Amino acid sequence: MASDTATLPKPAHITVRVGPDGAPNIEAFRCGDCDAVVTEQTIGCRACGSRQSPQAFRSPEAGALWTWSVVYRSYPGIEVPFVSAIVDLDGGLTLKGTVIGADHDSLHQGMRLKLVFDDAGGARDKEGAPYIGFHFIPEGDA
Numbered sequence: 001m002a003s004d005t006a007t008l009p010k011p012a013h014i015t016v017r018v019g020p021d022g023a024p025n026i027e028a029f030r031c032g033d034c035d036a037v038v039t040e041q042t043i044g045c046r047a048c049g050s051r052q053s054p055q056a057f058r059s060p061e062a063g064a065l066w067t068w069s070v071v072y073r074s075y076p077g078i079e080v081p082f083v084s085a086i087v088d089l090d091g092g093l094t095l096k097g098t099v100i101g102a103d104h105d106s107l108h109q110g111m112r113l114k115l116v117f118d119d120a121g122g123a124r125d126k127e128g129a130p131y132i133g134f135h136f137i138p139e140g141d142a
């Protein structure tokens, strides 16, 4: 039975993959020579120059806060303040995203965070399919 792929959620970020059942995951690519991890498939490794194409793997969806900024000004319709952060996921991938549900004063380098998929602000494509994005919450929160 053919699925209606036009209405499947669309990734709103280069690392988000959506399975045939609509379930999202994070895909990254690792160099077999130097273990560098990148967000996209390349024909060689940008870190070590290896001509072996980095191999895809499913990234863990938890990691440690590296750095962050509390943003007080943004586009109309974007609620402020919010926390824009760089998170080092377990497994080596580094992602930028928003941290939700954390007291700004509690943020600290190394704080454990969990990636949560979301509806990318409710945006839809011209066929009405939703987009899937992500944000981070403190690990241990629901």
Ligand SMILES: [Zn+2]
Pocket: 031, 032, 033, 034, 035, 036, 045, 046, 047, 048, 049, 050
């Ligand atoms: Zn490499």
